[in-house]
Amino acid sequence: MIAFIQENQQLFSLAMALLCIVVFLWVLQYVLIHYGKPALSLISRGELWLRGHIARLPLITRLQDKYPVLFGFIAKRFARGHFSGLILTVLTLLNVYILAVFAGLVEDVVEADSIVTTDLFVSQHMSVLRESGIIDIFVLITSLGSTPVTCLIVVLTAILCMVVRRPYVIIGLLVSTIGSTAFTFVNKMVFQRARPVDILLHEHTYSFPSGHATVSIALYGFLGYMAIRFSSRFVRQVRLLSLAVLLCVLIGLSRIVLNEHYLSDVLGGFLVGSLWLIIAISVTEWLTARGKINWHMSWSKGQISLVWLGVIMVFVATLIYANMYQFPLLG
Known part of the structure; x- marks a missing residue:
């Protein structure tokens, strides 16, 4: 077996590369199917919490009052639903x-x-x-x-x-x-x-x-x-x-x-x-x-x-x- 691999190093390397790609995609598929939706839900909740926390910071509040047009534009760029x-x-x-x-x-x-x-x-x-x-x-x-x-x-x-x-x-x-x-x-x-x-x-x-x-x-x-x-x-x-x-x-x-x-x-x-x-x-x-x-x-x-x-x-x-x-x- 070792002798065969040594004689066909390039073919073996190609086979290993293909195997790694297939295994990676299979693992990724498994993770997404079993944990994808819960992870997206967690990220969504975390993003909403972070957005609310940032909006309540005194510095952000003062800047928002001073530059309402700019903050309105930024808010639209991060708005959900459209x-x-x-x-x-x-x-x-x-x-x-x-x-x-x-x-x-x-x-x-x-x-x-x-x-x-x-x-x-x-x-x-x-x-x-x-x-x-x-x-x-x-x-x-x-x-x-x-x-x-x-x-x-x-x-x-x-x-x-x-x-x-x-x-x-x-x-x-x-x-x-x-x-x-x-x-x-x-x-x-x-x-x-x-x-x-x-x-x-x-x-x-x-x-x-x-x-x-x-x-x-x-x-x-x-x-x-x-x-x-x-x-x-x-x-x-x-x-x-x-x-x-x-x-x-x-x-x-x-x-x-x-x-x-x-x-x-x-x-x-x-x-x-x-x-x-x-x-x-x-x-x-x-x-x-x-x-x-x-x-x-x-x-x-x-x-x-x-x-x-x-x-x-x-x-x-x-x-x-x-x-x-x-x-x-x-x-």
């Missing part, structure tokens, strides 16, 4: 944080910081797997992030939204996918980073950030958000979240295993996808608050069958694309 309050504030702060992290990652890549050394180390180790049978699995996974497959998913999702009479959901879908794709294209042109030397599936675009990693978050993340919003059961929502995260991670990991991108490219793609996903969710929630979208509906058997038909079509399209355009590149 989208433009606490929800929008949290989403905005989260996007600011993501932008700051992305800027830091860009600086590290441009200045050839330690992340670049890690990129080269990981790329060299992944190149050893080019003859492994596991490559075929990751080719199929990476095909889920290809342009033809993602365009098909967008079209099918738009059709589904029209069928269930929720057309305004399409706006958020397009904001997430088109916005992230355009942002990624501009960044590729700006940084013009070359792809890894031992690339398996020859690409003609630049490397940073990864388009597949971006679209995995922007598209599949938004699909996960849609499924969660349409679902009324908390347990199902948590499982849908875990599934969406796992799919996004696998697509990003496939770009590293196939040496299509460096690790920092994938991380950058995840950040860009998250940025536009949050923007799309904000737009969709704003439309919901204005009464344009009603997430509460009873799904008929025909509508459920349409969803599964779409899943099957995407699966078949992925197989066709991989066999016609991806596997031949492996030689």
